[in-house]
Amino acid sequence: METLKFDFIKVVSGGLITNNSNALEEITVATTGLKASSVFLLSKSLGWEQKLIAKTIGTTTRTLERHIKERKRLGINLSQNALEVARLSSIGISYFGDVKRWNEWLNTAHTQFDGKAPKEFLHTIRGRELIKRIINGLEYGFTA
Numbered sequence: 001m002e003t004l005k006f007d008f009i010k011v012v013s014g015g016l017i018t019n020n021s022n023a024l025e026e027i028t029v030a031t032t033g034l035k036a037s038s039v040f041l042l043s044k045s046l047g048w049e050q051k052l053i054a055k056t057i058g059t060t061t062r063t064l065e066r067h068i069k070e071r072k073r074l075g076i077n078l079s080q081n082a083l084e085v086a087r088l089s090s091i092g093i094s095y096f097g098d099v100k101r102w103n104e105w106l107n108t109a110h111t112q113f114d115g116k117a118p119k120e121f122l123h124t125i126r127g128r129e130l131i132k133r134i135i136n137g138l139e140y141g142f143t144a
Contacts, residue, residue, distance in 0.1 A: 006089070006090045006093040006094055007019045007090060008042055008045060008046070008086035008087070008089045008090045008093075009021070009026075009083060009086045009087055009090065011038065011041055011042050011045050011086065012034060012038050012039060012041070012042040012082050012083060012085075012086040013029050013034060013038065013083070013086075014034070014035055014038045016029050017029050019087070019090055026083060029079070029083070030076050030079040030080045030083060031076055031079075032073065032079075033072075033073025033074045033075060033076065033078075033079050034073060034074045034078070034079040034082055034083070035067075035068075035073060035074070036064040036065070036067035036068045036072075036073075036074060037068050038082075039053060039054075039057065039064060039074070039078075039082050040053070040064065040068075042082065042085070042086055042089075045099075046089055046099060046102075046103070047099055047100075047103055048103075050064070052119075053082075053085070055123055056081070056085050056122045056123050057078050057081035057082045057085060057123075058077065058078060058081050058123060059074075059078055084125070084128055085122065085128070088122075088128050088131060088132055089102065091132060091135060092105070092106070092131070092135055095135050095138065095139055105118065106118050106119040106122075107119055110134075112130070112134055113130075118130075118131050118134075
């Protein structure tokens, strides 16, 4: 498995797992639930507004703030989404070289996304899969 320099899995999991952790460890962390504060830390690390990270994982900033206030962990679906966004961001930043260029690419309209920015598709599993496939294509010289 490829070693990624940018380990946003470690950020969003509060250090419980890393990009190199096995699937069972990741499932355990997702089942237990991530801390909302770690999701906000991921957002800050990526230079994203809290509203964007919340939308991307399928919730609202208000819900995340309530989880922090009540010291509740996120449910499995939100946790899995946050882990996927973290993994995808690690891959994207590894390819593009830094957070700034990753964000620029995410915010630029592309023909592969019907003239929309990839960021608009981050909130869906299929959208994240498409973004990953396109990055892999760029990395290995394929075009989608």
